[in-house]
Amino acid sequence: MMENVLSAVAILMGLGLVFSTILAIANKKLRVYEDPRIDQVEEMLPGTNCGACGSPGCRAFAEQLVNSEATPGGCTVSSSDNVESIATFLGVDPGFAEKRTARLLCAGGKAEARDEIEYHGVETCRSMTVVTGGNKGCVWGCLGLGDCELACTFNVITMNENGLPVVDVNGCTACGDCVDICPKHLFTIMPVSQKLIVQCRSLLEGEAAERLCSVACNACERCAADAAPGLIEMRNNLPVINYANNELAHPKATKRCPTNAICWVEGNQFEYRKSRSLPLGRVEVFRSEETV
Amino acid sequence: MLLTLNHEQNGQITFKHGIHPEYYKELTQHLSVERMPFVEEYVLPLSQHIGAPSIAIVQKKQKVERGEMIAKPGGFVSVALHAPVSGTVTAIEASRHPNGQLLPAIRIKADPFATQRFEAKTPPVLEEMDQKQFVALVQSAGLVGLGGAAFPSHVKFSIPEGKHCKFLIINGCECEPFLTSDHRLMLEQAPQLIKGIKILARFLGVEKTFVGIEVNKADAIAGLQSLIQKEKTVMEVVPLQVKYPQGAEKMLITAILKKEVPSGKLPLDVETVVANVGTAVALADYFTRSQPLIERIVTVTGPGINRPANLMVPIGTPLHEVIETCGGLKPETTRILLGGPMMGVAQKNLEVPVLKGTSGVLALTGQEAREISTYKCVRCGRCLQACPTSLNPSLLGLLTRKGLYEEMKDEHLMDCIECACCSFVCPSGIPLVQGFRVAKAILREREAAA
Numbered sequence: 001m002m003e004n005v006l007s008a009v010a011i012l013m014g015l016g017l018v019f020s021t022i023l024a025i026a027n028k029k030l031r032v033y034e035d036p037r038i039d040q041v042e043e044m045l046p047g048t049n050c051g052a053c054g055s056p057g058c059r060a061f062a063e064q065l066v067n068s069e070a071t072p073g074g075c076t077v078s079s080s081d082n083v084e085s086i087a088t089f090l091g092v093d094p095g096f097a098e099k100r101t102a103r104l105l106c107a108g109g110k111a112e113a114r115d116e117i118e119y120h121g122v123e124t125c126r127s128m129t130v131v132t133g134g135n136k137g138c139v140w141g142c143l144g145l146g147d148c149e150l151a152c153t154f155n156v157i158t159m160n161e162n163g164l165p166v167v168d169v170n171g172c173t174a175c176g177d178c179v180d181i182c183p184k185h186l187f188t189i190m191p192v193s194q195k196l197i198v199q200c201r202s203l204l205e206g207e208a209a210e211r212l213c214s215v216a217c218n219a220c221e222r223c224a225a226d227a228a229p230g231l232i233e234m235r236n237n238l239p240v241i242n243y244a245n246n247e248l249a250h251p252k253a254t255k256r257c258p259t260n261a262i263c264w265v266e267g268n269q270f271e272y273r274k275s276r277s278l279p280l281g282r283v284e285v286f287r288s289e290e291t292v
Numbered sequence: 293m294l295l296t297l298n299h300e301q302n303g304q305i306t307f308k309h310g311i312h313p314e315y316y317k318e319l320t321q322h323l324s325v326e327r328m329p330f331v332e333e334y335v336l337p338l339s340q341h342i343g344a345p346s347i348a349i350v351q352k353k354q355k356v357e358r359g360e361m362i363a364k365p366g367g368f369v370s371v372a373l374h375a376p377v378s379g380t381v382t383a384i385e386a387s388r389h390p391n392g393q394l395l396p397a398i399r400i401k402a403d404p405f406a407t408q409r410f411e412a413k414t415p416p417v418l419e420e421m422d423q424k425q426f427v428a429l430v431q432s433a434g435l436v437g438l439g440g441a442a443f444p445s446h447v448k449f450s451i452p453e454g455k456h457c458k459f460l461i462i463n464g465c466e467c468e469p470f471l472t473s474d475h476r477l478m479l480e481q482a483p484q485l486i487k488g489i490k491i492l493a494r495f496l497g498v499e500k501t502f503v504g505i506e507v508n509k510a511d512a513i514a515g516l517q518s519l520i521q522k523e524k525t526v527m528e529v530v531p532l533q534v535k536y537p538q539g540a541e542k543m544l545i546t547a548i549l550k551k552e553v554p555s556g557k558l559p560l561d562v563e564t565v566v567a568n569v570g571t572a573v574a575l576a577d578y579f580t581r582s583q584p585l586i587e588r589i590v591t592v593t594g595p596g597i598n599r600p601a602n603l604m605v606p607i608g609t610p611l612h613e614v615i616e617t618c619g620g621l622k623p624e625t626t627r628i629l630l631g632g633p634m635m636g637v638a639q640k641n642l643e644v645p646v647l648k649g650t651s652g653v654l655a656l657t658g659q660e661a662r663e664i665s666t667y668k669c670v671r672c673g674r675c676l677q678a679c680p681t682s683l684n685p686s687l688l689g690l691l692t693r694k695g696l697y698e699e700m701k702d703e704h705l706m707d708c709i710e711c712a713c714c715s716f717v718c719p720s721g722i723p724l725v726q727g728f729r730v731a732k733a734i735l736r737e738r739e740a741a742a
Binding site: 116117121122124126127129130131132133134135137139203204 | 386390391392393394637638639640641723726727729730733734
């Protein structure tokens with residue numbers, strides 16, 4: 001009896017010894033050197049794995065930073081102090097990237113875009129699109145059920161009373177979750193310096209467009225005429241802004257817009273529009289005029 | 293466990309699972325088909341079928357004749373489009389499509405002085421034709437499956453190398469409640485139907501032809517049987533149990549041939565081609581008097597319609613004109629569907645036209661439209677007993693809520709035929725099929741992106 005116990009112990013000890021030797025040799029022979037700074041930098045990054053920097057996660061971005069393939073400023077989620085401290089740690093230039101944010105290219109909320117039917121079903125935008133493309137007359141516009149609000153990793157999208165998503169520009173990290181989720185493809189990531197925005201995707205023109213939504217672009221081309229040459233071009237009944245010439249942009253291009261489809265946006269979108277009871281006019285959108 | 297694929301209930305052939313909804317066919321089944329008067333304007337979307345949109349070959353202000361080709365196929369899985377009326381092309385522009393999008397369409401203004409009679413031309417000679425020419429002709433005739441899916445017929449009829457087709461099943465089930473267009477077609481155009489089936493059987497080289505009809509259309513079964521006997525044609529009329537979705541392609545094959553189409557495969561993999569009765573008649577129309585697909589029978593029915601009817605409607609007729617012909621809508625109408633109540637699509641706008649695949653226009657009032665409140669899944673398992681493809685809709689429904697689409701794929705979501713049996717029986721009123729359609733669309737998108 002005792003012999004059995006002893007032999008079992010001996011065999012296990014022997015096995016343990018053999019494998020530990022193999023592991024010890026493997027540790028020496030197969031060792032891959034990894035820069036210890038990668039771990040440290042990863043620690044300093046926010047760890048949200050949001051992908052806003054363009055890397056698949058914070059670890060990958062840390063590797064790029066250590067290999068000087070990216071600058072710490074590429075992380076738009078970190079505070080500037082944090083970026084500063086990573087830059088000092090690595091001894092590189094922080095290289096602040098321009099602040100970017102998600103913008104919605106539609107301003108047709110409940111009050112502006114006409115509902116054609118009453119929808120009863122799964123309360124998500126995506127589900128609504130399989131039933132004749134949604135309840136609104138406009139087939140391009142925001143459906144207002146807030147898929148983006150749920151998708152946002154940083155909880156900076158809130159649906160306002162008018163059924164439009166308001167992106168908090170300060171909190172937005174430009175990760176692109178909302179861009180992917182929107183079934184109408186209305187979100188776009190753009191630098192905050194690009195303030196001239198066409199908040200409409202309707203390809204209709206004239207009265208046909210305005211019948212469906214009071215803030216639709218009716219393709220009158222006034223903005224294109226008023227803007228600096230080469231800035232705005234009409235394509236498919238919509239003004240397309242050439243952001244390469246963004247320095248030419250000026251709020252005067254929006255002044256004669258009869259529907260407020262083209263806007264000069266400072267800060268968050270849609271916040272100026274507290275209530276739609278105000279008559280449609282150019283003044284209201286120009287809350288930001290004094291700052292210009 | 294060995295599954296018996298089909299079973300006989302009360303001596304009637306059918307498939308496993310499925311549901312028995314209220315049929316309401318008595319509203320229109322005794323009414324003969326009326327020809328709808330011509331209206332002022334017709335809208336013909338270039339994508340009326342599954343596959344690539346057709347390509348317009350007419351210009352604005354061009355005069356067209358009834359039956360003239362106005363758009364050519366945009367690829368192999370695509371068909372031609374023909375003018376349903378003589379008139380003038382007023383525009384080729386984005387128009388409302390029943391799927392909710394704005395898609396390019398040809399608008400034709402009918403000529404008020406034209407006779408609007410289709411001039412029969414000498415048909416192509418069948419005896420001198422080989423399979424390839426036949427397929428090309430079917431494509432240029434604009435033929436699509438008239439059962440509702442509008443899948444280009446010539447794709448079904450072109451049998452690839454190495455495969456052959458032993459069985460032809462003609463689908464006269466019309467299992468959707470309310471709809472009676474196929475029923476009337478079988479009663480009123482039986483000789484044309486037999487002619488179409490013969491042509492099809494000849495070119496597919498089949499060994500046996502079946503016509504599957506549900507037993508609630510006893511007059512159609514008897515009529516066809518006597519005609520077959522009189523003409524000494526070799527085909528078998530199979531009376532089937534009244535059950536939804538008996539008319540789904542794969543269910544029909546299971547019921548009649550006792551074979552199951554493997555997951556992700558086509559009927560041709562079990563040596564079968566299934567075609568709708570409407571398609572067979574349209575085929576005969578083309579090969580006897582060169583008439584392409586320019587009109588179809590549409591059942592306009594439902595408790596919201598003042599005068600339910602079976603109408604012969606030129607394709608492209610706006611919905612509001614169709615409804616007006618049937619006496620308009622009752623004020624209590626709450627929902628308008630294109631197609632039957634199970635698989636039809638709710639419409640938000642009556643400007644949309646009747647398409648090649650539109651088998652019915654259905655106006656429901658509050659009573660028939662389902663209760664709206666949704667409760668949690670109580671795991672009763674009724675959906676499992678209803679699902680004709682033997683999926684687990686309950687599990688799939690939970691996965692949809694969590695957005696676990698890849699896992700849904702592992703649960704064979706792609707085999708779902710969207711027949712809506714699960715949603716129909718769900719005591720909690722969960723819109724299961726809507727979720728599945730979303731999941732399928734997302735999976736298809738991901739596949740395309742990868």
